[in-house]
Amino acid sequence: MKELKLMKGNEALAEAAIRAGSDAYFGYPITPQSEVIEYLMAHNPYERTGMVVLQAESEVASINMVYGAAGCGKRVLTTSSSPGISLMQEGISYIAGAELPCVVANVVRGGPGLGTIQPSQSDYFQAVKGGGHGDYKLITLAPATVQETVDYVKLAFELAFKYRNPVMILTDGIIGQMMEKVELFEQQPRLTEQFDWATKGKVSGKDHVIITSLQLQSEEQEKVNLRLQAKYREVEKNEVRYVTHHCDEEIDYMIVAFGSCARIAQKAMEEARKQGIKIGLFRPQSLYPYPYDAINKMAGKLKGILTVEMNAGQMLEDVKLAVNGKTKVEFYGRFGGMIPSPNEILNAIKTKLIGEK
Amino acid sequence: MSELIKPENLVYQKSKVLTDKVMHYCPGCGHGAAHKMLAEAIDELGIQNETIGVAPVGCSVLAYYYFDLDMTEAAHGRATAVATGIKRVMPDKYVFTYQGDGDLAAIGTGETIHTCNRGENILIVFINNGIYGMTGGQMAPTTLEGMKSSTSPFGRDIKTMGNPLKLTEIVAQLKGTYYVTRQSVHTPGNARRTKRVLKKALEYQKLNKGTCFVEIVSNCPSNWKMSPVEANKWMEENMFPFYPLGDIKVPEQ
DSSP states (O other): OOEEEEEEHHHHHHHHHHHTTOSEEEEOOOTTSTHHHHHHHHTOHHHHTOOEEEEOSSHHHHHHHHHHHHTTTOOEEEEEOHHHHHHHHHHHHHHHHTTOOEEEEEEEBOOSTTOOSSBOOTTHHHHHSOSSSSSOOOEEEOOSSHHHHHHHHHHHHHHHHHHTOEEEEEEEHHHHHOEEEEEEOOOOOOOOOOOTTSOSSOOTTSOOOEEOOOOSSHHHHHHHHHHHHHHHHHHHHHOOOEEEESTTSOOSEEEEOOHHHHHHHHHHHHHHHHTTOOEEEEEESEEESOOHHHHHHHHTTOSEEEEEESSSSSHHHHHHHHHTTSSEEEEEEOOTTOOOOHHHHHHHIIIIIIOOO | OTTTOSGGGOOOOOOTTBOSOOOOOOTTOHHHHHHHHHHHHHHHHTOGGGEEEEEOSSGGGGHHHHBOSEEEEOOTTOHHHHHHHHHHHOTTSEEEEEEEHHIIIIITHHHHHHHHHHTOSOEEEEEEOSEETTTTSEEOTTOOTTOOBTTBTTOOOHHHHOOOOOHHHHHHTSTTEEEEEEEEOSSHHHHHHHHHHHHHHHHHGGGTOOEEEEEEEOOOHHHHTSOHHHHHHHIIIIIHHHSOOEEEEOOOO
């Protein structure tokens, strides 16, 4: 039976983690995501499903606990916010290199450095262009609502195991802290499958399992990289996700925005349309793989695109790659924890896209 | 000769917990004997199929090739965090880490202390030879005062480089540790004692009473720039007085 509840984003994420049949959560408190581990500690997941929850001594330890448990073929996740996610990058690179499944949620706050505890989207590059060392990719999902946050926890685990790759849920302090109506999915069973690739104690008659990202011979390491790249091409073919508003109508302009910022941009778009401006909104839900082709197809019929982000222009680079010169691409952003207002975006549509003085 | 090679004449053989892979360790290095004792301990307990190991970064980074066990390779210093993750989701398995002094007592100090403090039911095997072997003989946290290394070429100067760290004594003070001991594998007698210690430490995991921590003081002939025999003698004369062998914390009766 599905339940409708009013929940804070971080708490909904935690409840979704229990219901997704997670085996373990390892984490460390940091604003604005501490409610995730608080909720997990308060709601007895061990009694409910057998899910283990452990507060580690650091984000570095958390992600390495995730690595160890993920290597056992278990559903494991961690959550943090920007500075904590920076600390986890080494471990995420190892997890990607060893091809293990796990879910990492980043409730982004403004940076750089200690930055601010207010919401931001300034970890876009870190999430989709690397973050840690080496040629690897994180499948990155960007929810715009508390509901999507819940749904993406389940989806993220599915993708993580399908591709044996870490999946990041890139949310922010707005969605993490905001209360919204949410429909929770039913409790999923925990995994019982014994994977061949997982450490579980050597199976007699079979080779012992080694979880590693090390190949001392460069020929072997290149083979690992080629295998990873082939996997990423599959991900790019199968896992592009986005939603559009009015983009299939006759429009002159389009906004591209993701996550919470897309909801503000939607308000600006509605106001612009009321004023007679033919404009639509394109919201990527997967940031890696990025919907390059879909944006490229739109670009040909547009007079211009406005990218709106809560950063200094990060996804902007992917929009430009997608558009490939077919139309002009403008940018409007607020950063350091500041949130753009619909009016500011409307103004940017008029001045930057249409060219009004 | 073929008359002699018969199963009934067999008095000793390589543990089946070790693979046939040729070890990359230098001649005279203690890792070979330490691996062998740990493998025999696991073999004698009959827990090969119930054991998961964690390899470190350092000379024993490739330990997973030599133990015929399911194993995970950890990032530098993070072995006990990785082992925590494994043990928490596989509480019925025997879990151990095998780490050197750079891995456990420098970059991984935080993880080591907190894992022991939580009393994770794992075995930590700590190989202390007072030097970074794999990267070519740099100073370790456990390098003795005055001891030469490639980053303390005139000997470790306490004033500027700090003191050698006795992490084993530190973790012995933590409530989470159940059994803490310091051994060696440089003579047959010491090696056999170490095996008994490792067996005991593995068996204790079933009691769920806390972390077992076994330090093995070892050598590094290559980076100490000594012959294996000289290295063992130097270890006895210099390492053992500072890192005395014996039990540091034993289970309360």
